[in-house]
Amino acid sequence: xxxxxxxxxxxxxEQAASALNRLRGEGGKATEDLMVMSSVPFPEGVLExxxxxxxxxxxxxxxxxxxxxFGILLAGGTAQLYLIPGGGKPISPAPSIGIIAYEMMxxxxxxxxxxxxxxxxxxxxxxxxxxxxxxxxxLIGIAAHCADEEQAEKAEQLCRDAGxxxxxxxxxxxx
Amino acid sequence: MYDELPxxxxxxxxxxxxxxxxxxxxxxxxxxxxxFGSVFGWGxxxxxxxxxxxxxxxxxxxxxxxxxxxxxxxxxxxVALSGTMISAILRLLHAxxxxxxxxxxxxxxxxxxAVAGVFPLLHIGRNWTFFWMLAYPNERQLxxxxxSPLLWDATAISVYLTTSVIFWYSGLIPDFAILRExxxxxxxxLYTVLCLGWRGTDREWRRLKVLFxxxxxxxxxxxxxxxxxxxxxxxxxIVPGWHSNIFAPYFVCGALYSGCGAVxxxxxxxxxxxxxxxxxxxKHFDNIGKVLFSISLLWFYFFAGDAWSDWFSRDPSHxxxxxxxxxxxxxxLALILVFGILVPFSMLAFGKxxxxxxxxxxxxxxxxxxMFSERVTVVIPAPSRNILTWxxxxxNWVGISVTAGAIGLFGFLYTLLSKFIPIVSxxxxxxxxxxxxxxxxxxxxxxxxxxxxxxx
Numbered sequence: 001x002x003x004x005x006x007x008x009x010x011x012x013x014e015q016a017a018s019a020l021n022r023l024r025g026e027g028g029k030a031t032e033d034l035m036v037m038s039s040v041p042f043p044e045g046v047l048e049x050x051x052x053x054x055x056x057x058x059x060x061x062x063x064x065x066x067x068x069x070f071g072i073l074l075a076g077g078t079a080q081l082y083l084i085p086g087g088g089k090p091i092s093p094a095p096s097i098g099i100i101a102y103e104m105m106x107x108x109x110x111x112x113x114x115x116x117x118x119x120x121x122x123x124x125x126x127x128x129x130x131x132x133x134x135x136x137x138x139l140i141g142i143a144a145h146c147a148d149e150e151q152a153e154k155a156e157q158l159c160r161d162a163g164x165x166x167x168x169x170x171x172x173x174x175x
Numbered sequence: 176m177y178d179e180l181p182x183x184x185x186x187x188x189x190x191x192x193x194x195x196x197x198x199x200x201x202x203x204x205x206x207x208x209x210x211f212g213s214v215f216g217w218g219x220x221x222x223x224x225x226x227x228x229x230x231x232x233x234x235x236x237x238x239x240x241x242x243x244x245x246x247x248x249x250x251x252x253x254v255a256l257s258g259t260m261i262s263a264i265l266r267l268l269h270a271x272x273x274x275x276x277x278x279x280x281x282x283x284x285x286x287x288x289a290v291a292g293v294f295p296l297l298h299i300g301r302n303w304t305f306f307w308m309l310a311y312p313n314e315r316q317l318x319x320x321x322x323s324p325l326l327w328d329a330t331a332i333s334v335y336l337t338t339s340v341i342f343w344y345s346g347l348i349p350d351f352a353i354l355r356e357x358x359x360x361x362x363x364x365l366y367t368v369l370c371l372g373w374r375g376t377d378r379e380w381r382r383l384k385v386l387f388x389x390x391x392x393x394x395x396x397x398x399x400x401x402x403x404x405x406x407x408x409x410x411x412x413i414v415p416g417w418h419s420n421i422f423a424p425y426f427v428c429g430a431l432y433s434g435c436g437a438v439x440x441x442x443x444x445x446x447x448x449x450x451x452x453x454x455x456x457x458k459h460f461d462n463i464g465k466v467l468f469s470i471s472l473l474w475f476y477f478f479a480g481d482a483w484s485d486w487f488s489r490d491p492s493h494x495x496x497x498x499x500x501x502x503x504x505x506x507x508l509a510l511i512l513v514f515g516i517l518v519p520f521s522m523l524a525f526g527k528x529x530x531x532x533x534x535x536x537x538x539x540x541x542x543x544x545x546m547f548s549e550r551v552t553v554v555i556p557a558p559s560r561n562i563l564t565w566x567x568x569x570x571n572w573v574g575i576s577v578t579a580g581a582i583g584l585f586g587f588l589y590t591l592l593s594k595f596i597p598i599v600s601x602x603x604x605x606x607x608x609x610x611x612x613x614x615x616x617x618x619x620x621x622x623x624x625x626x627x628x629x630x631x
Contacts, residue, residue, distance in 0.1 A: 138186025
């Protein structure tokens with residue numbers, strides 16, 4: 001049998017948490033084979049299936065420095081390319097370079113944080129993936145990626161035992 | 176006031192209520208859009224007249240070169256400030272009551288900043304050469320002069336607009352996914368594209384939280400920098416009355432003041448128009464009212480400090496602008512004193528007033544009348560006397576039409592966007608269901624909140 005995903009839909013957080021624990025324990029599912037889906041975020045640790053490292057702060061910091069360098073080149077470098085003497089001030093005065101470098105730092109850092117977040121979220125993604133429209137209406141989805149029929153049947157049973165409102169199989173891509 | 180905790184609603188009910196503005200279109204929405212569109216259209220026609228006749232059409236002349244276009248620019252940049260600020264600061268402080276307000280205030284920033292960005296383009300006169308402000312390689316090897324605060328301004332506005340749109344859009348992605356499931360036809364296609372394939376997985380939520388942590392912390396200095404730079408447009412010049420150290424914080428404070436007033440106006444209009452009385456509660460008006468009261472006192476301190484320091488110096492060149500303010504522009508000064516000080520102080524001090532939405536609408540309008548007048552007294556009196564010339568400025572029909580056109584453009588953009596986005600953030604509101612509740616303590620029920628760190 002081809003790989004499939006069992007998707008359990010839960011009305012209550014406690015039920016979803018119970019299903020997640022059972023799938024990990026009795027079902028022997030690894031973290032990367034489980035996925036929680038909801039239309040609202042939960043406080044950290046309540047329903048957690050993802051343990052992958054988040055590098056957004058590092059990306060933000062790196063691009064902040066890139067932005068500073070760009071700002072210096074933009075305000076100070078272009079001034080050296082076309083000299084405009086004015087009011088006894090230097091051709092590339094530090095205050096104006098500082099302001100532009102500051103603005104570019106913010107622009108690069110925040111734009112990079114956004115793009116990196118999308119990259120780490122694996123968005124945009126136009127492929128058809130495991131999902132159920134009832135999740136957007138408040139149900140909590142626990143998806144278990146199963147390699148064979150035996151695993152799938154066990155996962156279905158564990159979800160039902162935990163109090164799932166519905167359990168179904170989804171042949172679409174897991175991630 | 177514990178009696179005003181939101182009534183528990185089901186997820187489906189919240190989804191239905193908060194997407195109603197998108198799924199149902201009444202005649203009133205078209206009428207409002209048409210009204211704002213007509214006013215904006217008139218402003219655009221008058222702008223075309225100005226292009227044909229030159230900048231003199233506004234009535235600006237020696238020595239007053241900066242008139243209504245720059246007054247409008249400073250005013251709208253100020254209105255734009257508080258939207259993202261309120262959202263960012265309340266997120267940073269984990270204020271649960273923010274959930275009903277963040278989206279509408281962020282949308283306010285995006286629309287107001289779009290309007291503000293139009294005015295420097297109007298103001299440059301030869302509008303068709305606006306791209307000369309951009310740094311791009313060209314055949315004559317000319318580059319923009321970054322020693323000019325006006326170019327800092329263009330840069331800061333571009334950065335604030337870009338980052339505000341990122342902030343706004345990041346929060347919209349989960350709501351677009353909900354709309355994807357609740358719409359049909361071309362709208363479904365639109366939201367499928369806009370939500371980028373969001374499913375609400377743990378992986379996605381974790382990163383969105385961290386992203387918001389970063390955006391929240393970093394966007395606060397961005398809007399402060401924007402308004403200090405707007406202040407430096409004047410402060411960096413050598414015009415007496417403009418050349419002032421106080422302008423940077425004074426402008427930030429003024430922007431907070433007008434922006435919070437605009438937030439009150441938007442809160443009332445959104446609540447009334449989309450029947451969101453269950454979501455935007457009197458306590459929200461009360462809280463914003465308290466913030467506004469505090470800012471009003473701070474703004475008054477800066478306003479008085481600006482005039483006081485110039486008057487006390489006895490430097491003739493610095494007293495001239497005060498002379499103009501108390502003579503030629505005394506009616507504008509009166510508007511500031513009445514609408515910026517007397518009305519807000521006398522109303523915001525009372526809890527009952529702060530919890531009455533229509534009275535808070537009046538306060539918001541009052542504050543913005545005052546702040547527009549304050550922008551007039553910043554821009555006009557100081558250059559009214561220079562070494563060679565004395566002058567005065569009276570707005571004419573062109574300037575007034577373009578000013579009205581700006582209000583029309585703002586209203587048009589906001590009304591239009593309210594048809595495409597949930598104007599109260601659905602996921603944030605529903606997140607509160609899990610994070611907030613009532614706990615029995617002794618003889619009463621107390622609200623309890625789960626608090627998380629801002630940056631994960």
